[in-house]
Amino acid sequence: MSFNTTFFRACTLVFCSVLAWTCLVGSSDARPGDDFPAFVEGLWPEAKSAGVSRKTFDAAFAGLMPDLSIPDLDLPGRPKVDNSGQAEFTKTAADYLSVPYLTKLAVQGRKFLKDHDTGLRRIEKLTGVDRFTLVAIWGRETAYGSYKPPNDAIRMLATLAYTGKRKDKFREELIAALKMLESGVPRSDMRSSWAGALGLTQAMPTEYFKFATDGDGDGKIDIWRSVEDALAFTARQLEGKGWVRGQRWGYEVIAPPKSDCSLEGPPDTRPISEWVRMGFRKVGPKPFTADEMKQDAYLMMPAGGYGPAFLAGQNFRVIRLYNTSDLYALFVGNLSDRIRGGGDFATPWDSFSQPRTKTVHDLQARLQTLGYPMDKIDGKIGSNTRKQIGRYQKTNGIKIDCWPSESVLKHANSQAAR
Incomplete structure (x- = not known):
């Protein structure tokens, strides 16, 4: 394969860096990073067809080496499953939804809402995404502008x-x-999180070209310095993912005695009126309205049997598409409610421990072999994982809490050994 002089020089710099690193560690064996220059070379045809110039490409990779310390890498010797990832998957629901932190963000959010009222109302009218949710995302992603991404996105x-x-x-x-x-x-x-999310509200580069918007009307798009551009960008993303104007994210509910967490998850989506007929009751003094009763929702219990229950609507799903985590979507939903003037959940979190990611991974794999369908075997506790654990517990006559634990894994392993 032939390359022009500029690219050859850039690759030479990378090859020399790799060679020097290899010599320093004093081993003749191939090591992670050795074939990075070849990986870069293989990117060029794809980048070129996407409209990237040789000059831009060469400058982007000149002297660049991979950062092998970040999470989610597939490296020899590194555990396939560990707890080094996102807080959404490594903290308990109670820890992630910290009341003091939510209270602090809500106070800051109400001030931010007042300071940016005109722009937020304009974006809300344009996209249908309510300003309270936008402010909540702003607070969660940036602590209202105080977070500065530490990494080079490229x-x-x-x-x-x-x-x-x-x-x-x-x-x-x-x-x-x-x-x-x-x-x-x-x-x-181009500063980012370890996962490459950019801008004030932390979005991926592919989203930039789909949804970046001039929110402040100055004729430019600047998601790094313009608050209104960043918020309009977020609103357009939510709108594009299916946001329903005028609907809430969801509702905390009190489950009837005969129900359990094995009903959880999107596959059991049904009109709220059916949940009410099953005995689920909306928290608070006001019952569901006639319009709310027509909306589709699914049961979501992020701590299984150890915490509050929610009916999650379409807009909860949309927030979850923005960041694929039940806890993230619940954090944003509750923070938006607090900014409106609401408060904490009515049902407290019970005392329970967060399992090791490997325990979750192994239980997912074991349940799949026993015939319980798993969307993914990834060590992350989502609604389907909780649901299938609950189904297994119900089938085998053991305590139904829908929570991955060493005891459930041990029981499932014994069943598989029969």
Whole structure:
């Protein structure tokens, strides 16, 4: 394969860096990162067809080395499953939905809402996404502007595309990030989380080209410095993912005595009127309205049998598409309610422990072998994992709490051994 002089020089710099690193560790064996230059070389045809110039491409990768310390990498010697990922999957619901932190963000959010009232109302009218949810996302993602992403996005995305557990996804994001550079976004603005999320409200590069919007009307799109551009960008993303104007994210409910957490999950979505007929009751003095009774929702119990229950509507699903986590969507939903003037959940969290990711992973795998369908075997506790645990517990006559634990894993292993 032939390359022009500029690219050859850039790759030479990368090869030399790898060679020097290899010599320093004093081993002749191939090590993680050794074939990174070849990976970069293989990106060029795809980047070129996406409209990225040779000049932009070469500058992006000149001297770049992967960061092999970040989570979610598939590396020799690194455990396939560990607890080093996102807080949404490594903290208990009670810890993640910290009341003091939510209270603090709600106070700040009401001030932010007042300070940006005109712009927020304009965005709400334009997209249908309520301003309280937008402010809640702003608070969760940036602590109202105080969070500064620490990493170079190109390096993060290149690392994840090179040796991440989801290479194809991050390869697409990396090409989109290169297109952002080509479009004139300065490299200095390309600061991100370890997963490559950019801008004030932390979104992926592919989303930028779909939904970035001039929210402040100055003729430019700047999701790094313009609060209104960033919020309009977020609103457009939510709108594009199916946001329903005028609907809430969901409702806390009190479950009837004969129900249990094995009813949880999107496959059991039904009109709220059916949940009411089954005995579920909305928390608070006001019952569901006639319009609310017609809305579809599913049962969501993020701590299984150890905490509150919710009927999650379409807009909960949309928030979850923005960040694929029940706890994230619940955090945003509750914070938006607090900013409106609401408070804490009526049902307290019971005392329970967060299982090791490996325990969750092994239980998912074991239940699948026993005939319980799993969307993913990834060590993350989602609604389907909780549901299938509940179904297993109900079938086998053991305590139904829908929560992954060593005792449930031990029981499932004994069943498989028969």
